[in-house]
Amino acid sequence: MSNWNSGLTPETAARALDALESGSVLRLQLPFPLLDQESDLLSPGLLSGARKNISYNSDDGSLKGCVNDPQLELCVRGLLERYNSLTRQLADTLFVPYRGHLQVGRTSYRPAEIAGRKSSSWRRDDTRLHIDAFPATPVSGRRLLRFFHNLNPHDSRRWIVGEPFPELARHFFSLMPKPSVLQARLLAFMQVTRSLRSSYDHYMLQLHDRMKADLDYQAKVPKIPVEFAPGETWIVYSDQASHAVLSGRFMLEQTFYLPVDNMAYPERSPLRVLEGLAGHTLV
Ligand SMILES: [Fe+2]
Numbered sequence: 001m002s003n004w005n006s007g008l009t010p011e012t013a014a015r016a017l018d019a020l021e022s023g024s025v026l027r028l029q030l031p032f033p034l035l036d037q038e039s040d041l042l043s044p045g046l047l048s049g050a051r052k053n054i055s056y057n058s059d060d061g062s063l064k065g066c067v068n069d070p071q072l073e074l075c076v077r078g079l080l081e082r083y084n085s086l087t088r089q090l091a092d093t094l095f096v097p098y099r100g101h102l103q104v105g106r107t108s109y110r111p112a113e114i115a116g117r118k119s120s121s122w123r124r125d126d127t128r129l130h131i132d133a134f135p136a137t138p139v140s141g142r143r144l145l146r147f148f149h150n151l152n153p154h155d156s157r158r159w160i161v162g163e164p165f166p167e168l169a170r171h172f173f174s175l176m177p178k179p180s181v182l183q184a185r186l187l188a189f190m191q192v193t194r195s196l197r198s199s200y201d202h203y204m205l206q207l208h209d210r211m212k213a214d215l216d217y218q219a220k221v222p223k224i225p226v227e228f229a230p231g232e233t234w235i236v237y238s239d240q241a242s243h244a245v246l247s248g249r250f251m252l253e254q255t256f257y258l259p260v261d262n263m264a265y266p267e268r269s270p271l272r273v274l275e276g277l278a279g280h281t282l283v
């Protein structure tokens with residue numbers, strides 16, 4: 001497809017959805033030119049303090065992580081609003097069965113270079129293979145669908161992609177402690193989590209942490225390098241596809257959430273795979 005809402009034939013759209021829900025990365029070439037007044041945005045100097053990204057909430061228009069400069073903030077907000085709007089159109093065009101079910105999450109801009117950056121801990125080191133799961137924001141089984149765009153006009157963004165989700169889940173499941181209802185209640189009471197951490201969220205965080213902590217696993221698991229060229233867009237269920245980011249800067253990202261029951265193949269979701277291993281429901 002050549003633009004953000006040109007559509008696909010039903011056969012191609014069905015194949016794309018099948019691949020996406022299998023954990024594959026969909027890659028697209030779609031133009032997203034910067035406006036003349038946005039040329040200053042290709043700079044890591046936009047970030048406030050030690051922030052890794054600038055995030056925009058399209059529900060309330062709030063912007064976080066940008067330096068305190070009204071002119072720049074206006075410009076970044078414009079860029080993120082445009083990306084938010086185009087990715088929503090693209091999601092509606094590409095994934096017809098998801099229409100009306102996708103919940104729009106944050107839009108973010110990551111201007112800093114990944115290569116050589118010191119992470120504050122191994123947990124935050126995204127150069128190690130992992131699946132996305134976040135300690136403070138339980139999703140209770142909802143899928144994490146992300147649209148990325150490499151805004152860098154000169155350099156690729158480099159990833160590696162690891163083994164399929166069912167295999168990594170089987171690899172780590174027997175090593176993971178069982179969830180504790182008491183601990184989940186305590187975390188919510190102390191406002192460490194924004195809502196009650198479900199058993200599903202417990203296992204996903206465990207997977208995220210155990211993958212990153214296990215250097216032997218990181219070294220030996222089958223993996224393939226992937227380069228996203230300047231101007232490339234890619235779409236992935238980042239809670240399912242094992243991935244690591246090796247290098248790159250100036251990337252846009254839009255998150256969507258999808259209830260598992262609105263998937264074409266819900267049995268492939270991390271929720272259903274983990275429930276199969278646990279032998280009971282997890283949300
Ligand atoms: Fe990630």
